[in-house]
Amino acid sequence: MNPDEDTEWNDILRKHGILPQQVKITQNDIYDSAVEHAREEESRRLEKLDLDELDELEDEEDDQILQQYRQQRMAEMQAQVDKEKFGELFQISEPDYKTEVTLASRDTWIVVHLFRDSIPECKLMNKHLALLAQQYRSTKFVKIISVECIHNYPDANLPTLLVYGKGDMRGQLVRLDKFGGMRTKKKDIEGYLKDIGAIDPSLRRSLPGDGDAESEDDDGDGRGVYFDLGKNL
Incomplete structure:
Protein backbone atom coordinates (compact mmCIF):
# COMPACT_ATOMS: atom_id res chain seq x y z
CA MET A 1 0.00 0.00 0.00
CA GLU A 84 42.48 53.43 5.74
CA LYS A 85 42.62 57.10 6.71
CA PHE A 86 46.32 57.80 7.23
CA GLY A 87 48.72 57.11 4.35
CA GLU A 88 51.74 59.24 5.30
CA LEU A 89 54.48 59.63 7.90
CA PHE A 90 53.48 62.45 10.27
CA GLN A 91 55.89 64.38 12.48
CA ILE A 92 54.69 65.14 16.01
CA SER A 93 56.16 66.99 18.99
CA GLU A 94 56.25 66.28 22.71
CA PRO A 95 52.90 67.98 23.55
CA ASP A 96 51.18 65.85 20.90
CA TYR A 97 52.44 62.50 22.15
CA LYS A 98 49.67 61.64 24.59
CA THR A 99 46.87 62.47 22.16
CA GLU A 100 48.47 61.30 18.93
CA VAL A 101 50.02 58.12 20.31
CA THR A 102 49.02 56.94 23.78
CA LEU A 103 45.29 57.68 23.51
CA ALA A 104 44.97 57.14 19.77
CA SER A 105 46.53 53.67 20.04
CA ARG A 106 43.38 52.40 21.75
CA ASP A 107 41.67 52.35 18.36
CA THR A 108 44.51 51.80 15.90
CA TRP A 109 48.06 50.54 15.56
CA ILE A 110 50.69 53.28 15.75
CA VAL A 111 54.36 53.11 14.76
CA VAL A 112 56.55 55.80 16.36
CA HIS A 113 60.05 56.58 15.07
CA LEU A 114 62.45 58.31 17.48
CA PHE A 115 64.99 60.01 15.23
CA ARG A 116 67.55 62.73 14.64
CA ASP A 117 68.14 64.21 11.19
CA SER A 118 71.91 64.06 11.61
CA ILE A 119 71.94 60.24 11.78
CA PRO A 120 71.98 58.47 8.37
CA GLU A 121 70.19 55.38 9.69
CA CYS A 122 67.32 57.61 10.85
CA LYS A 123 67.01 59.11 7.38
CA LEU A 124 66.90 55.60 5.95
CA MET A 125 64.24 54.57 8.45
CA ASN A 126 62.13 57.63 7.61
CA LYS A 127 62.37 56.73 3.93
CA HIS A 128 61.16 53.18 4.55
CA LEU A 129 58.39 54.26 6.93
CA ALA A 130 57.09 56.88 4.50
CA LEU A 131 56.60 54.15 1.89
CA LEU A 132 55.09 51.70 4.36
CA ALA A 133 52.66 54.40 5.49
CA GLN A 134 51.39 54.64 1.91
CA GLN A 135 50.99 50.89 1.69
CA TYR A 136 49.36 50.28 5.09
CA ARG A 137 46.96 53.19 5.51
CA SER A 138 45.05 51.75 8.44
CA THR A 139 48.22 51.99 10.57
CA LYS A 140 49.37 55.38 11.82
CA PHE A 141 53.06 56.16 11.25
CA VAL A 142 54.60 59.09 13.15
CA LYS A 143 58.10 60.37 13.85
CA ILE A 144 59.36 62.51 16.71
CA ILE A 145 62.79 63.93 17.53
CA SER A 146 64.25 61.54 20.08
CA VAL A 147 65.06 64.03 22.86
CA GLU A 148 61.56 65.50 22.61
CA CYS A 149 60.09 62.08 23.28
CA ILE A 150 62.60 60.98 25.94
CA HIS A 151 64.87 63.65 27.41
CA ASN A 152 68.59 62.82 27.11
CA TYR A 153 67.82 59.76 25.01
CA PRO A 154 71.21 58.60 23.62
CA ASP A 155 71.91 58.96 19.91
CA ALA A 156 73.59 55.55 20.09
CA ASN A 157 70.13 53.96 20.34
CA LEU A 158 68.82 55.56 17.16
CA PRO A 159 66.86 54.89 15.14
CA THR A 160 64.29 53.52 17.59
CA LEU A 161 60.81 52.25 16.76
CA LEU A 162 58.04 52.07 19.35
CA VAL A 163 54.95 50.15 18.30
CA TYR A 164 51.63 50.78 20.08
CA GLY A 165 48.36 48.90 19.89
CA LYS A 166 45.29 48.54 22.10
CA GLY A 167 46.49 51.40 24.28
CA ASP A 168 49.85 49.87 25.18
CA MET A 169 53.36 49.42 23.80
CA ARG A 170 53.55 46.18 21.81
CA GLY A 171 57.07 46.31 20.42
CA GLN A 172 60.43 48.10 20.53
CA LEU A 173 63.18 48.09 17.92
CA VAL A 174 66.46 49.81 18.82
CA ARG A 175 69.05 50.45 16.07
CA LEU A 176 69.36 48.61 12.78
CA ASP A 177 72.37 46.45 13.64
CA LYS A 178 70.72 43.09 12.99
CA PHE A 179 69.20 44.31 9.74
CA GLY A 180 72.62 45.33 8.45
CA GLY A 181 72.63 49.02 9.41
CA MET A 182 72.50 51.12 6.25
CA ARG A 183 71.79 47.94 4.24
CA THR A 184 68.40 47.63 5.94
CA LYS A 185 65.61 47.04 3.42
CA LYS A 186 62.03 48.21 3.59
CA LYS A 187 60.96 44.58 3.65
CA ASP A 188 62.96 44.08 6.88
CA ILE A 189 60.95 46.76 8.68
CA GLU A 190 57.76 45.51 7.03
CA GLY A 191 58.41 41.97 8.26
CA TYR A 192 59.09 43.18 11.79
CA LEU A 193 55.83 45.15 11.92
CA LYS A 194 53.91 42.27 10.38
CA ASP A 195 55.19 39.86 13.04
CA ILE A 196 53.96 42.18 15.80
CA GLY A 197 50.58 42.59 14.11
CA ALA A 198 50.93 46.33 13.52
CA ILE A 199 50.17 46.04 9.81
CA ASP A 200 47.53 43.97 8.03
CA PRO A 201 48.90 42.17 4.94
CA SER A 202 45.39 41.91 3.48
CA LEU A 203 45.23 45.73 3.28
CA ARG A 204 48.65 46.18 1.65
CA ARG A 205 48.64 48.58 -1.30
CA SER A 206 51.12 48.22 -4.13
CA LEU A 207 53.41 51.09 -5.04
CA PRO A 208 54.73 51.83 -8.55
CA GLY A 209 57.89 49.77 -9.00
CA ASP A 210 57.51 48.19 -5.58
CA GLY A 211 60.13 45.50 -5.11
CA ASP A 212 62.23 46.53 -8.11
CA ALA A 213 64.53 48.81 -6.15
CA GLU A 214 65.28 46.33 -3.40
CA SER A 215 67.43 43.26 -3.91
CA GLU A 216 66.28 39.95 -2.53
CA ASP A 217 69.81 39.46 -1.14
CA ASP A 218 69.75 40.32 2.55
CA ASP A 219 72.58 39.75 4.99
CA GLY A 220 70.38 40.49 7.99
CA ASP A 221 68.67 37.73 9.96
CA GLY A 222 65.37 39.60 10.41
CA ARG A 223 65.89 40.54 14.06
CA GLY A 224 66.51 43.82 15.81
CA VAL A 225 67.96 44.86 19.14
CA TYR A 226 65.48 45.35 21.98
CA PHE A 227 65.75 47.84 24.79
CA ASP A 228 63.27 48.38 27.64
CA LEU A 229 61.83 51.86 27.11
CA GLY A 230 58.42 51.39 28.71
CA LYS A 231 59.30 53.03 32.02
CA ASN A 232 60.46 56.19 30.24
CA LEU A 233 57.20 56.84 28.36
Whole structure:
Protein backbone atom coordinates (compact mmCIF):
# COMPACT_ATOMS: atom_id res chain seq x y z
CA MET A 1 0.00 0.00 0.00
CA ASN A 2 1.25 3.41 -0.98
CA PRO A 3 0.08 5.95 1.64
CA ASP A 4 0.55 8.78 -0.85
CA GLU A 5 -1.85 7.35 -3.42
CA ASP A 6 -5.19 9.08 -3.78
CA THR A 7 -7.43 6.03 -3.21
CA GLU A 8 -10.75 5.52 -1.47
CA TRP A 9 -9.12 3.26 1.14
CA ASN A 10 -6.42 5.84 1.91
CA ASP A 11 -9.13 8.50 2.24
CA ILE A 12 -10.86 6.34 4.90
CA LEU A 13 -7.57 5.89 6.77
CA ARG A 14 -6.91 9.64 6.65
CA LYS A 15 -10.42 10.34 7.92
CA HIS A 16 -9.75 8.19 11.01
CA GLY A 17 -6.30 9.71 11.57
CA ILE A 18 -4.41 6.55 10.65
CA LEU A 19 -2.71 8.28 7.74
CA PRO A 20 -1.73 11.98 7.73
CA GLN A 21 -3.80 14.31 5.63
CA GLN A 22 -2.57 14.61 2.09
CA VAL A 23 -1.00 17.98 1.33
CA LYS A 24 -2.33 19.36 -1.91
CA ILE A 25 0.12 21.44 -3.95
CA THR A 26 -1.58 24.34 -5.70
CA GLN A 27 -0.47 26.33 -8.72
CA ASN A 28 0.37 29.21 -6.35
CA ASP A 29 2.69 26.90 -4.39
CA ILE A 30 4.50 25.94 -7.57
CA TYR A 31 4.81 29.59 -8.61
CA ASP A 32 6.11 30.70 -5.19
CA SER A 33 8.68 27.90 -5.18
CA ALA A 34 9.90 28.87 -8.64
CA VAL A 35 10.20 32.55 -7.66
CA GLU A 36 12.16 31.68 -4.50
CA HIS A 37 14.53 29.47 -6.47
CA ALA A 38 15.08 32.23 -9.02
CA ARG A 39 15.85 34.75 -6.27
CA GLU A 40 18.37 32.40 -4.69
CA GLU A 41 20.11 31.96 -8.04
CA GLU A 42 20.12 35.74 -8.56
CA SER A 43 21.58 36.31 -5.09
CA ARG A 44 24.43 33.90 -5.77
CA ARG A 45 25.16 35.67 -9.06
CA LEU A 46 25.12 39.18 -7.56
CA GLU A 47 27.44 38.20 -4.72
CA LYS A 48 30.24 37.80 -7.27
CA LEU A 49 29.85 41.29 -8.80
CA ASP A 50 31.76 44.44 -7.86
CA LEU A 51 30.20 47.91 -7.59
CA ASP A 52 30.84 48.87 -11.24
CA GLU A 53 29.22 45.67 -12.48
CA LEU A 54 26.25 46.28 -10.19
CA ASP A 55 25.92 49.80 -11.64
CA GLU A 56 25.80 48.36 -15.16
CA LEU A 57 23.07 45.94 -14.16
CA GLU A 58 21.12 48.75 -12.53
CA ASP A 59 20.60 50.30 -15.98
CA GLU A 60 18.93 47.10 -17.11
CA GLU A 61 17.16 45.91 -13.99
CA ASP A 62 15.20 47.56 -11.22
CA ASP A 63 15.16 44.87 -8.60
CA GLN A 64 15.07 45.13 -4.82
CA ILE A 65 17.81 42.50 -4.43
CA LEU A 66 20.07 44.45 -6.81
CA GLN A 67 19.58 47.61 -4.79
CA GLN A 68 20.38 45.78 -1.57
CA TYR A 69 23.64 44.41 -2.94
CA ARG A 70 24.63 47.81 -4.32
CA GLN A 71 24.04 49.43 -0.93
CA GLN A 72 26.00 46.64 0.74
CA ARG A 73 28.98 47.18 -1.60
CA MET A 74 28.91 50.95 -0.99
CA ALA A 75 28.84 50.42 2.78
CA GLU A 76 31.81 48.04 2.53
CA MET A 77 33.77 50.56 0.45
CA GLN A 78 33.00 53.39 2.88
CA ALA A 79 34.10 51.24 5.82
CA GLN A 80 37.37 50.56 4.00
CA VAL A 81 37.90 54.29 3.38
CA ASP A 82 37.19 55.10 7.02
CA LYS A 83 39.69 52.48 8.16
CA GLU A 84 42.48 53.43 5.74
CA LYS A 85 42.62 57.10 6.71
CA PHE A 86 46.32 57.80 7.23
CA GLY A 87 48.72 57.11 4.35
CA GLU A 88 51.74 59.24 5.30
CA LEU A 89 54.48 59.63 7.90
CA PHE A 90 53.48 62.45 10.27
CA GLN A 91 55.89 64.38 12.48
CA ILE A 92 54.69 65.14 16.01
CA SER A 93 56.16 66.99 18.99
CA GLU A 94 56.25 66.28 22.71
CA PRO A 95 52.90 67.98 23.55
CA ASP A 96 51.18 65.85 20.90
CA TYR A 97 52.44 62.50 22.15
CA LYS A 98 49.67 61.64 24.59
CA THR A 99 46.87 62.47 22.16
CA GLU A 100 48.47 61.30 18.93
CA VAL A 101 50.02 58.12 20.31
CA THR A 102 49.02 56.94 23.78
CA LEU A 103 45.29 57.68 23.51
CA ALA A 104 44.97 57.14 19.77
CA SER A 105 46.53 53.67 20.04
CA ARG A 106 43.38 52.40 21.75
CA ASP A 107 41.67 52.35 18.36
CA THR A 108 44.51 51.80 15.90
CA TRP A 109 48.06 50.54 15.56
CA ILE A 110 50.69 53.28 15.75
CA VAL A 111 54.36 53.11 14.76
CA VAL A 112 56.55 55.80 16.36
CA HIS A 113 60.05 56.58 15.07
CA LEU A 114 62.45 58.31 17.48
CA PHE A 115 64.99 60.01 15.23
CA ARG A 116 67.55 62.73 14.64
CA ASP A 117 68.14 64.21 11.19
CA SER A 118 71.91 64.06 11.61
CA ILE A 119 71.94 60.24 11.78
CA PRO A 120 71.98 58.47 8.37
CA GLU A 121 70.19 55.38 9.69
CA CYS A 122 67.32 57.61 10.85
CA LYS A 123 67.01 59.11 7.38
CA LEU A 124 66.90 55.60 5.95
CA MET A 125 64.24 54.57 8.45
CA ASN A 126 62.13 57.63 7.61
CA LYS A 127 62.37 56.73 3.93
CA HIS A 128 61.16 53.18 4.55
CA LEU A 129 58.39 54.26 6.93
CA ALA A 130 57.09 56.88 4.50
CA LEU A 131 56.60 54.15 1.89
CA LEU A 132 55.09 51.70 4.36
CA ALA A 133 52.66 54.40 5.49
CA GLN A 134 51.39 54.64 1.91
CA GLN A 135 50.99 50.89 1.69
CA TYR A 136 49.36 50.28 5.09
CA ARG A 137 46.96 53.19 5.51
CA SER A 138 45.05 51.75 8.44
CA THR A 139 48.22 51.99 10.57
CA LYS A 140 49.37 55.38 11.82
CA PHE A 141 53.06 56.16 11.25
CA VAL A 142 54.60 59.09 13.15
CA LYS A 143 58.10 60.37 13.85
CA ILE A 144 59.36 62.51 16.71
CA ILE A 145 62.79 63.93 17.53
CA SER A 146 64.25 61.54 20.08
CA VAL A 147 65.06 64.03 22.86
CA GLU A 148 61.56 65.50 22.61
CA CYS A 149 60.09 62.08 23.28
CA ILE A 150 62.60 60.98 25.94
CA HIS A 151 64.87 63.65 27.41
CA ASN A 152 68.59 62.82 27.11
CA TYR A 153 67.82 59.76 25.01
CA PRO A 154 71.21 58.60 23.62
CA ASP A 155 71.91 58.96 19.91
CA ALA A 156 73.59 55.55 20.09
CA ASN A 157 70.13 53.96 20.34
CA LEU A 158 68.82 55.56 17.16
CA PRO A 159 66.86 54.89 15.14
CA THR A 160 64.29 53.52 17.59
CA LEU A 161 60.81 52.25 16.76
CA LEU A 162 58.04 52.07 19.35
CA VAL A 163 54.95 50.15 18.30
CA TYR A 164 51.63 50.78 20.08
CA GLY A 165 48.36 48.90 19.89
CA LYS A 166 45.29 48.54 22.10
CA GLY A 167 46.49 51.40 24.28
CA ASP A 168 49.85 49.87 25.18
CA MET A 169 53.36 49.42 23.80
CA ARG A 170 53.55 46.18 21.81
CA GLY A 171 57.07 46.31 20.42
CA GLN A 172 60.43 48.10 20.53
CA LEU A 173 63.18 48.09 17.92
CA VAL A 174 66.46 49.81 18.82
CA ARG A 175 69.05 50.45 16.07
CA LEU A 176 69.36 48.61 12.78
CA ASP A 177 72.37 46.45 13.64
CA LYS A 178 70.72 43.09 12.99
CA PHE A 179 69.20 44.31 9.74
CA GLY A 180 72.62 45.33 8.45
CA GLY A 181 72.63 49.02 9.41
CA MET A 182 72.50 51.12 6.25
CA ARG A 183 71.79 47.94 4.24
CA THR A 184 68.40 47.63 5.94
CA LYS A 185 65.61 47.04 3.42
CA LYS A 186 62.03 48.21 3.59
CA LYS A 187 60.96 44.58 3.65
CA ASP A 188 62.96 44.08 6.88
CA ILE A 189 60.95 46.76 8.68
CA GLU A 190 57.76 45.51 7.03
CA GLY A 191 58.41 41.97 8.26
CA TYR A 192 59.09 43.18 11.79
CA LEU A 193 55.83 45.15 11.92
CA LYS A 194 53.91 42.27 10.38
CA ASP A 195 55.19 39.86 13.04
CA ILE A 196 53.96 42.18 15.80
CA GLY A 197 50.58 42.59 14.11
CA ALA A 198 50.93 46.33 13.52
CA ILE A 199 50.17 46.04 9.81
CA ASP A 200 47.53 43.97 8.03
CA PRO A 201 48.90 42.17 4.94
CA SER A 202 45.39 41.91 3.48
CA LEU A 203 45.23 45.73 3.28
CA ARG A 204 48.65 46.18 1.65
CA ARG A 205 48.64 48.58 -1.30
CA SER A 206 51.12 48.22 -4.13
CA LEU A 207 53.41 51.09 -5.04
CA PRO A 208 54.73 51.83 -8.55
CA GLY A 209 57.89 49.77 -9.00
CA ASP A 210 57.51 48.19 -5.58
CA GLY A 211 60.13 45.50 -5.11
CA ASP A 212 62.23 46.53 -8.11
CA ALA A 213 64.53 48.81 -6.15
CA GLU A 214 65.28 46.33 -3.40
CA SER A 215 67.43 43.26 -3.91
CA GLU A 216 66.28 39.95 -2.53
CA ASP A 217 69.81 39.46 -1.14
CA ASP A 218 69.75 40.32 2.55
CA ASP A 219 72.58 39.75 4.99
CA GLY A 220 70.38 40.49 7.99
CA ASP A 221 68.67 37.73 9.96
CA GLY A 222 65.37 39.60 10.41
CA ARG A 223 65.89 40.54 14.06
CA GLY A 224 66.51 43.82 15.81
CA VAL A 225 67.96 44.86 19.14
CA TYR A 226 65.48 45.35 21.98
CA PHE A 227 65.75 47.84 24.79
CA ASP A 228 63.27 48.38 27.64
CA LEU A 229 61.83 51.86 27.11
CA GLY A 230 58.42 51.39 28.71
CA LYS A 231 59.30 53.03 32.02
CA ASN A 232 60.46 56.19 30.24
CA LEU A 233 57.20 56.84 28.36
